[in-house]
Amino acid sequence: MSSASAAHRAGRAPGAGHRTGHGAALRHVLAHLLTPLLMCVGMGFAYLGAFATPAPHALPVAVVGSGPDAQVLAQALGDKADGDLAVRTVDGRDEAVRQLKERKIFGAYVPDGHGGGRTGAGRAGRGPELLIASAGSDTTAAAVQKVFTPVAAHAGAPLAVTDVVPPSGDDPTGQGLFFLLVALSIGSYASVAVIGGAGAALPMRLRALLAVAVSLVVSLIGALFAGPGFHLVDHGLTGVWGMAWLYSAGILLIGTGLHTFLKRWTTLGVMVLFVMLNFTSSGGVFRPELQNGFFAALHSFWNGAGFVEGARSLVYFDSNGLGGHVWTLVLWLAVGVAVAGVAWAAEARRTAPAPVPADEAARRQAEDEELEEALGV
Structure with missing residues (x-):
């Protein structure tokens, strides 16, 4: 008797068993495919949400100088940035370098002739300077340069960029x-x-x-x-x-x-x-x-x-x-x-073994005692 005839006599269509087995296998595969699909969705949300549209948010920067000109420039930058920058003033170039190394700020703009301090000696008359620390973040340093390059251009002078904390020579991007x-x-x-x-x-x-x-x-x-x-x-x-x-x-x-x-x-x-x-x-x-x-x-x-x-x-x-x-x-x-x-x-x-209920324990003890009596123990 053929297998198709046997399946027909048993009330099943030929190939029904194979189709049932394939259906179960397919459901099993689809259930496991849920994990990589969720990974795809999660990675998309995470990476695009974090990296797609980077923009400064209260990025700490400084203008070097203690006079009214530095105060006015810092105020103008802060107002124009509308919350994108947190602009402060620092007294001298040395203080700006210290705050960069402590990562309190991520860029410091030194107007022409306002370097001050030991490390700023000799800069007067040489144009504006931007101090960065790219080892802390290459992308942040690039964002700071994008902010201050137009400021220098407005002053009619090229901007000199000094990296006070550069990354390793074998890791030029710092990443x-x-x-x-x-x-x-x-x-x-x-x-x-x-x-x-x-x-x-x-x-x-x-x-x-x-x-x-x-x-x-x-x-x-x-x-x-x-x-x-x-x-x-x-x-x-x-x-x-x-x-x-x-x-x-x-x-x-x-x-x-x-x-x-x-x-x-x-x-x-x-x-x-x-x-x-x-x-x-x-x-x-x-x-x-x-x-x-x-x-x-x-x-x-x-x-x-x-x-x-x-x-x-x-x-x-x-x-x-x-x-x-x-x-x-x-x-x-x-x-x-x-x-x-x-x-x-x-x-x-x-x-751990399941605990035995009290009445069950008493019943077992009684059975053990009866067995001991029957055996004459």
Whole structure:
């Protein structure tokens, strides 16, 4: 008897079993395609929302000079910018350089003959000068130049640009630390899928230890890239490595703990946290002064910003503000430890034997006593 005849006698159309199997497989594939489609939507919203229309928002800049001319110029710039600039005056060129190195301002305009101080000696009569610190952000430095070039042109003189904190010679755009962040992040959150999936049978304490060990390896790879590999940093490599380990360990512990609850949605979850919201708010491409309020707010406490700004502070800005950025990374690591601890407790409850009700326990005890009597024990 043919299979089609057997299917017909059983009340099924020929090929119905195959169609049913294909339908189930198709539904399974479509359900799993939801994750990459959500990633596509999320990445589009995050990257375009953060990077598509950069514009200054209360960008701190300064005009050098203490006289009425400097005050009038600063007031005129502030009024014309309509909130895009936060313009102040500083007494001399030396003070402007100090504030640039402390990242209190991101550009300082020195009118002709108003340099003042030791570092401004000899500039009188040589035209206006713009001081920038491009190691802090190449895009911010470009935005500052765009603001002050017309001011110099209006004065009828070419604008001399002085970069008081240039980036490393092997990292001319200053964005190498951001790409290092990308490498550390991918190594970290991709390892979460392996530890959570292939290591699902392991107890949480071993998975957590594995996460810390993997983060050490990821951070060492990052240090090799930053130092001998691409010469992104010429000093402070040990500190950059330490921050890389803190950063990677936080991601791995958070992701490993979340896997207990999110399961197959873990990849999407860690991508939202450590790609979509993280890369966009890190300050590696645009600092918060050039972004909208949402990403600017994230920059103040997100872990990617902690690493990028901490590394910049250590390598280029004499460690100004370094402590706050390190504390940001430590707090994210503490969150990772807490999430892993919650996951460990949840898994322990799932595997614990169900408690026996009191009446059931009494019944069992009575049965045991009857059996002992029957056996003469």
